[in-house]
Amino acid sequence: MSPPAPWSLLARALACQVAGALAALAVHQAGWLHGWPLLGIASLGAGFCAWRMRLPRWWWVIGAAFPPAAAGVAALQLPAEWFAAALVASLLLFGTVMASRVPLWLSGRRARDALTGLLDELFPERSDLRAIDLGGGLGGLLLTLWRSGRCRHCAGIEWAPLPYLVGGLRLRLAGFPGTWRFGSLWRVDLGEYDLVYAFLSPAAMPRLWDKAAREMRAGSWLISYRFAVPGVPPDRRRAVGDDPEDALLLWRMPRQRR
Numbered sequence: 001m002s003p004p005a006p007w008s009l010l011a012r013a014l015a016c017q018v019a020g021a022l023a024a025l026a027v028h029q030a031g032w033l034h035g036w037p038l039l040g041i042a043s044l045g046a047g048f049c050a051w052r053m054r055l056p057r058w059w060w061v062i063g064a065a066f067p068p069a070a071a072g073v074a075a076l077q078l079p080a081e082w083f084a085a086a087l088v089a090s091l092l093l094f095g096t097v098m099a100s101r102v103p104l105w106l107s108g109r110r111a112r113d114a115l116t117g118l119l120d121e122l123f124p125e126r127s128d129l130r131a132i133d134l135g136g137g138l139g140g141l142l143l144t145l146w147r148s149g150r151c152r153h154c155a156g157i158e159w160a161p162l163p164y165l166v167g168g169l170r171l172r173l174a175g176f177p178g179t180w181r182f183g184s185l186w187r188v189d190l191g192e193y194d195l196v197y198a199f200l201s202p203a204a205m206p207r208l209w210d211k212a213a214r215e216m217r218a219g220s221w222l223i224s225y226r227f228a229v230p231g232v233p234p235d236r237r238r239a240v241g242d243d244p245e246d247a248l249l250l251w252r253m254p255r256q257r258r
């Protein structure tokens with residue numbers, strides 16, 4: 001399943017909270033339950049709706065957890081500043097998504113394993129690779145690359161502040177020796193790398209391709225998880241899951257521009 005567009009995700013998540021609240025209201029009106037148990041109904045309703053709307057799994061949990069969390073927070077009668085802080089944290093996490101149309105959505109274990117499995121085939125007997133994860137998220141893919149023992153220099157760049165901070169902390173704790181930068185992937189010179197990994201969104205792919213075709217050097221590989229480049233079939237494809245879209249797409253550079 002492809003990452004949903006951020007606005008659609010938000011709209012569906014909100015709709016599920018409304019659905020959960022309506023379910024609780026209906027149960028209350030029917031006189032079946034009163035008080036705190038109604039929160040359970042709102043929670044189940046929101047989680048069920050998230051599932052039916054085919055939101056990613058972790059949104060089922062977020063949807064179901066929201067009504068009791070909101071009620072708990074309201075009961076605590078916290079100062080308004082706390083809510084302002086929560087709003088700022090959300091903006092740090094999701095604010096950039098609206099501009100980039102690339103949500104935070106992590107390569108799972110199977111994609112990471114598929115990538116390391118490919119390294120032997122793409123770069124036999126090399127352990128001096130320069131590799132970069134464009135839009136590094138929480139740094140997990142980068143850790144996998146580094147732990148494969150094939151990188152002389154592994155790098156990641158991330159521009160959403162909260163993921164950047166969390167990823168930086170995680171990499172530091174793991175003793176990651178490479179580079180983790182805050183900034184835009186569009187400013188990175190791809191000519192420095194043997195391997196460029198990107199898990200972005202369909203909206204980013206035409207621009208990424210133009211950049212890669214301009215900058216990447218001969219013999220290097222561009223690898224996109226899930227997203228194709230319109231009009232440029234990949235040289236190779238490695239399935240990750242059963243869904244045909246769940247695959248790593250590989251282009252050996254240089255290739256003709258579109």
Ligand SMILES: C[S@@+](CC[C@H](N)C(=O)[O-])C[C@H]1O[C@@H](n2cnc3c(N)ncnc32)[C@H](O)[C@@H]1O
Nearest residue numbers: 100102105106107135136137159160184185199
């Ligand atoms: C789908 S996630 C992939 C995360 C990670 N690479 C992985 O595979 O697990 C895409 C990430 O790209 C980041 N991103 C989007 N646009 C960006 C840009 N212009 N520069 C740097 N990072 C960007 C997002 O904030 C998000 O963390």
